[in-house]
Amino acid sequence: MSGELISVPIDVYRFDPSHDSAPRYQRYTLELPRHTPVLSALLKIRTDLDPSLSLRYSCRSSICGSCAMVINSKSRLACQTPVGPEVERHGRIVIDPMRNLPVLRDLVVEMAPFWGRYRKLEPHLIPDPNRPMPVDRENPMTPAEVERFKTTPRCIACGSCYSACPAVEHDPEFPGPMALAKLYRFVVDPRDGARQDRLVRIQAEGLWLCLRCHLCTESCPKEVEPSERIRDLKEMAIAVQGGTEHGSRHAVGFKDNIRERGILNELKLVRQTYNPLEALAQLPQGLKIARKKPETLHAPRKIEGQAEVEALYVALDDSKETP
Amino acid sequence: MQRHDVVVVGAGLAGQRAALAALQAGRDVAIVSKLHPLRSHSGAAQGGINAAVGKEDSVETHIYDTVKGSDYLGDQDAIEFFCKEAGPTVVEMEHFGTIFSRADDGSLARRPFGGAGFPRTIYAADRTGLALLQALWEHLGQENLTLYEEWDLTRIVVDEGRAQGIVAFDRRRGDLAQIAAKAVVIATGPAGRIYGRTTNAHSCTGDGVAAAYRAGAFLKDMEFVQFHPTALLESSILITEGARGEGGILKNAKGERFMSRYAPHVLDLASRDVVSRAIFTEVREGRGFPGDYVHLELMHLGRERIESRLQEICDFSRNFAGIDPVTEPIPVMPAQHYMMGGISTNARGETNIPGLFAAGEAACVSIHGANRLGGNSLLETLVFGKQAGIAAAAYAEGAPTPVLRADDLDRETTAVRAMGDRTEGEEPQHLRIEMQRTMDTLVGIYRNAAELKQALAQIVALKVRYEKVRVVDRAKTYNINLTDALETGHMLALAEVIVAGAIARTESRGAHARTDFPKRDDANWMKHTLAAYSPQGPRLSYGPVAYTRWEPKERVY
Numbered sequence: 009m010s011g012e013l014i015s016v017p018i019d020v021y022r023f024d025p026s027h028d029s030a031p032r033y034q035r036y037t038l039e040l041p042r043h044t045p046v047l048s049a050l051l052k053i054r055t056d057l058d059p060s061l062s063l064r065y066s067c068r069s070s071i072c073g074s075c076a077m078v079i080n081s082k083s084r085l086a087c088q089t090p091v092g093p094e095v096e097r098h099g100r101i102v103i104d105p106m107r108n109l110p111v112l113r114d115l116v117v118e119m120a121p122f123w124g125r126y127r128k129l130e131p132h133l134i135p136d137p138n139r140p141m142p143v144d145r146e147n148p149m150t151p152a153e154v155e156r157f158k159t160t161p162r163c164i165a166c167g168s169c170y171s172a173c174p175a176v177e178h179d180p181e182f183p184g185p186m187a188l189a190k191l192y193r194f195v196v197d198p199r200d201g202a203r204q205d206r207l208v209r210i211q212a213e214g215l216w217l218c219l220r221c222h223l224c225t226e227s228c229p230k231e232v233e234p235s236e237r238i239r240d241l242k243e244m245a246i247a248v249q250g251g252t253e254h255g256s257r258h259a260v261g262f263k264d265n266i267r268e269r270g271i272l273n274e275l276k277l278v279r280q281t282y283n284p285l286e287a288l289a290q291l292p293q294g295l296k297i298a299r300k301k302p303e304t305l306h307a308p309r310k311i312e313g314q315a316e317v318e319a320l321y322v323a324l325d326d327s328k329e330t331p
Numbered sequence: 332m333q334r335h336d337v338v339v340v341g342a343g344l345a346g347q348r349a350a351l352a353a354l355q356a357g358r359d360v361a362i363v364s365k366l367h368p369l370r371s372h373s374g375a376a377q378g379g380i381n382a383a384v385g386k387e388d389s390v391e392t393h394i395y396d397t398v399k400g401s402d403y404l405g406d407q408d409a410i411e412f413f414c415k416e417a418g419p420t421v422v423e424m425e426h427f428g429t430i431f432s433r434a435d436d437g438s439l440a441r442r443p444f445g446g447a448g449f450p451r452t453i454y455a456a457d458r459t460g461l462a463l464l465q466a467l468w469e470h471l472g473q474e475n476l477t478l479y480e481e482w483d484l485t486r487i488v489v490d491e492g493r494a495q496g497i498v499a500f501d502r503r504r505g506d507l508a509q510i511a512a513k514a515v516v517i518a519t520g521p522a523g524r525i526y527g528r529t530t531n532a533h534s535c536t537g538d539g540v541a542a543a544y545r546a547g548a549f550l551k552d553m554e555f556v557q558f559h560p561t562a563l564l565e566s567s568i569l570i571t572e573g574a575r576g577e578g579g580i581l582k583n584a585k586g587e588r589f590m591s592r593y594a595p596h597v598l599d600l601a602s603r604d605v606v607s608r609a610i611f612t613e614v615r616e617g618r619g620f621p622g623d624y625v626h627l628e629l630m631h632l633g634r635e636r637i638e639s640r641l642q643e644i645c646d647f648s649r650n651f652a653g654i655d656p657v658t659e660p661i662p663v664m665p666a667q668h669y670m671m672g673g674i675s676t677n678a679r680g681e682t683n684i685p686g687l688f689a690a691g692e693a694a695c696v697s698i699h700g701a702n703r704l705g706g707n708s709l710l711e712t713l714v715f716g717k718q719a720g721i722a723a724a725a726y727a728e729g730a731p732t733p734v735l736r737a738d739d740l741d742r743e744t745t746a747v748r749a750m751g752d753r754t755e756g757e758e759p760q761h762l763r764i765e766m767q768r769t770m771d772t773l774v775g776i777y778r779n780a781a782e783l784k785q786a787l788a789q790i791v792a793l794k795v796r797y798e799k800v801r802v803v804d805r806a807k808t809y810n811i812n813l814t815d816a817l818e819t820g821h822m823l824a825l826a827e828v829i830v831a832g833a834i835a836r837t838e839s840r841g842a843h844a845r846t847d848f849p850k851r852d853d854a855n856w857m858k859h860t861l862a863a864y865s866p867q868g869p870r871l872s873y874g875p876v877a878y879t880r881w882e883p884k885e886r887v888y
Contacts, residue, residue: 024806043653051533055760059812060804067532069568069647071461072370088650112503113809119367132469133428146425148437154430161430161455161462162642165369199428230646 013039016091017100018049020061024113031111033102034058042092046101047075049091063115070229073166077115078104083171083227106171122170126187129210131194136201147199160193160237162230169224169234175217182217183210185224185234192237195244207245208252215241216255257281267321270311274304332735335361335477336727337720338497338512340484340539343371344460344709345691345716346518347467349680352720353516354474358727361477363484363499363510365534365814368468372520372532373712376460377571377643378444379452380424380713381706382417385441388449390414397707398881400446400602401700402841403857404552406877409678409696413707416714421453424713429466431455432640442576442640444705446602446888450576452706457571457643460709479510483817484538486743487515487546487687488735494546494686495733498743500817505807507744509735513727516719517543517674517689518712525822525829526667527767530562530569539693541821543674544828548682550862551675551695551874553825554832555842557703558776559668560606564624566651567666570644572705574661575599577640579629581610582660583618589625594888601888604702604842607665611776614664626660665776669708671699671842672829675861675874680719686726690719697859700876701841750816756801759816766793766819766826774830779847783834790826791868797823828869832860835871853883 016038023031036053047065054061065075068087075086080098083106094101109117141147169185170176176184183191191210194200218238225235242256251257261280265273278287278294298305311317337353339346342364353360362368383393393414398405421439425431432440432454444452455462479499485507486498496511522537523529544550560581561570575581580599583589593609594601601609614623629637634657638645641656648654648661673695680688691712698711773786797820804812838852839845857876862869 024808026807045651054812055764059758059760059802059815060806062804062806062809062811066366066370066534067372067375068566069375069651071375071458071643072366072372072532074366074370090650113806116809123367127472132473133466141426144419144422146422146431146439149431149433150437151433151435154433157430161465162458164374164461193430197428197430 012041014042014092014095016040016049016095018053019100019102020050020053020114021104022061022114023111025111040091043090045087046079046089046091046094046103047086050086050103062113071164073164076106076166076168076171078106078171083107083168085166085168085229088229106167108171108173108176109167119167122167122184122186125183126165126190129183129187129191130202130206131187131190133194133197133200134202135199139201141199149198153198156196157193158237159231159233160189163189163232164230166229168227168229172223172227174221174223175219179214179217181214183214185238188215188218188241189232189234189237192241195241204248207241207248210241211245211249211252211256215245216253254281267318269308270314270317271308273307275307332509332511333361334511334733335359336512337361337514337516337723338363338510339516339518339720340364340497341371341518341520341691341693342366342368342478343373343518343520343691344463344467344712345520345693345719346516347471348713348716349516349518349688349690349720349723350476351467351471351474352717353724353727354476356721356724358724361479361510363479363482363497365481365483365538367480368478369464371464372535373709374461374464375532375569376709377457377569378573378576379442379454379459379706380421380463380709381444381447381451381704382421382453382710383414383449383451384418384421384439384453385449385451388451390417392448393417393451395881396447397698397704399884399886400702400704401698402702402851402886403853403881403883404555404700404840404859404876405698406696407879407881408877410698411879412678413698413711413714417710420710420713424463424466427466427470429455429462431462442573443600444576445572445600445606446704447706452573452576454573456639457573457641463709463713483814484519484542485747485817487517487542488739489546489684489687490734492685493730494684496735498740500747500813502809502811502814505810507740507747509740511733511735513730513733514686514688514723516680516723517687517693518691518716518719519693521692522670522822522825523667524818525766525826526770527764528562528567528771529667530559530567531667536818536822537693537825538818538821539689540674541824543682543687543689544824544862544864546684546687547864548684548687548689549675550828551672551859552697552701552832553670553672553828553862554836554860555671555701556667556774556829557603557669557671557842558607558665560603560610560665561627561661561663562666562668563647563652564622564662564664568647568651569668570627570647570661570663571641572603574627574629574641574644577629577636578632579627581606582626582628583613584620584625585618587618589613589618597888602702602886603668603705604844605888607776608844610663610665620662624662624664627663628660629656630658630660669703671695671697671701671703672832675859676719678715678718679722680715681722686730688719688723690715701843747813750800751802751805751813753799753801756799757796758803759800759812759819762793762797762800763815763819763822766790766823770826770829774833777844777846778833779845780834783830787827787830787834790823790830794823794827828862831869831871832862836860857883
């Protein structure tokens, strides 16, 4: 099964804050079978070439979540990434520590902010005081109810999504994809009594800061699909209390707005998203747009096929399953 | 210096459950762990957790299966307690929020497992350990727990005949520190990395077991090492017994379903020691595939069933072996998986040292005897973790204030620094690889006196070389080269105990199979091995096995 060896040039980020003034890359070249995981390559470096290379690792089978790092610009698990395709695509393997977290040394990062944003969402079952758990036996839960968790129980909290996320980078208020996927897991849990509170709270605490870039879903080694679960949380939050934040008011407004005339009424969308005072603050931006596209100042005429648009809305509302 | 009533070392299921019990008893509790709790090896457990909750099943049958599986070396009183606790334990974890797989009627789904008379293994797809670990950590997160994360245990301080605390290496700060404790609970899990071919994580190095041994605790039955029948070829990544529980079958290179020769009644679902020996024998007798392995076939189960119930297995096979189990057989060979032995405790987690407790794989009660049944180890972590936590909390309530001496720490710090100051000497990872090779080749599934003696000589020689171990990395923070050295020292101590016990036990029982003594010898060997530390090597003595109702019989599956 080993197959023939290929030459694998690996450039590893090295940094010891107590000694080095700046990080550097160190080149190691190994001869390895092409299916060798990057983690095995790094451990071989430690055994054969340089025991001073520091990293986190444990299970080597993508279940403990220790070895997330940035491999050729992508956040992922070293144990789950074979060297062959990387070398063939990029000519070499560049390894950096996870992004969005301070480097402690080499590939070891400070995880406290990651855990901190997660802990803020009260990630534990909050039983409903009006619905006590059955004595001496399990809560019943149908296979269909288990299905509603989707793939969130597979999350190993490796942090790949957190490292890949631009919203995490720019906004300390954003809980991060992993934390929100976990929140989803509690929101859909039939045993949890805090579903409403959780949804109301998260609307105000960062849910709408997600940019919908899907990088979290792309980087997840366990197919947890945080991006899709964040979308579900948004829908559920709106269903519970409507739009309360700019993000949700914009989303709800957008939907209602187009339904009216079959085309977006941009001026009205401003009023749907912002209160009058906030709208006033948008004035300079609005004027800039108006200068370039004066038609935005007038409400558009109802389009000819508005009836068809209305039919689409009705059909979509009917077919909708709440997650 | 930090002080706590109870210090738990290890943050897997046993450690967390112990901490929870001690917190609920009102003690000030800390967990010291080399990994973040969610990274613990408990999370790698796949197949499930046993509890006789089905209508057709009974606690009585669970007890019998466990006794029989142990090859009559398990303590029957402890096994009775263990099996009776199973139902409430699983229900508690469900109430904590564990997402288990469910049957159509909404009850907990169960699958058949090896050596069990009924389908009694409750599961969460094929990631049961992860599901339990998440739920317990989420639950524990609501308590006021102190966590020392990424600290490597180096020593348990025993003074005036009782445990007074620990010494551990704080990776981030790069220094040793003492933590005073009225009671210490060891829950450091497996020591599988003593072997090269193991399903265990890299961090499974038996730190707590070795520290307890050096501190004067008895180690029990260390020669009983479980080899899991189905580990992925090359990487030795675990392929759960649940794969056979779901209907997977083993085949040799001739296409024969060879288990019919070894376990005519239950075939692929015989006890693990039986299946591992069968695979090993097939390969040795030339019926394996080139490269020495057999096939685990799942294809006949169909894509839907494989991908829903064995999701992680699909990923592992595809990512780590380039095999799609939906369309191809999985190449497997046995690999080290579990240590039946460990720190000798009773069912309350008490050791022979006052103030020192142990639970989980690091401990040996013994409920597994000479061979553990699949699905019993997750249960063990929770049942006995809780008991150890309760006992430690009760002990701590009346214990005197611990006293740790500063000059002790200075001496140990000097010794650790010396490893980094050497300009000559061998690197720890090289010694580790030699140890693993010795254990893989000479202390495996089948053993004999000549090979075991050769192994002992090699391990003793490695211990001498370890005296001059050299840490190359000079950095202070996250010097995992130093962690390598500490771990290797722990593992060499335990390897010696395993081999010494195996040489002495001149019979075959459960996972300990001697080709020169192929029969079980109840007249002379129905007893527990107890190993005590001495500078010259382990001193072995023996203790009785507790019997209640089950007469030893020949094991047929």
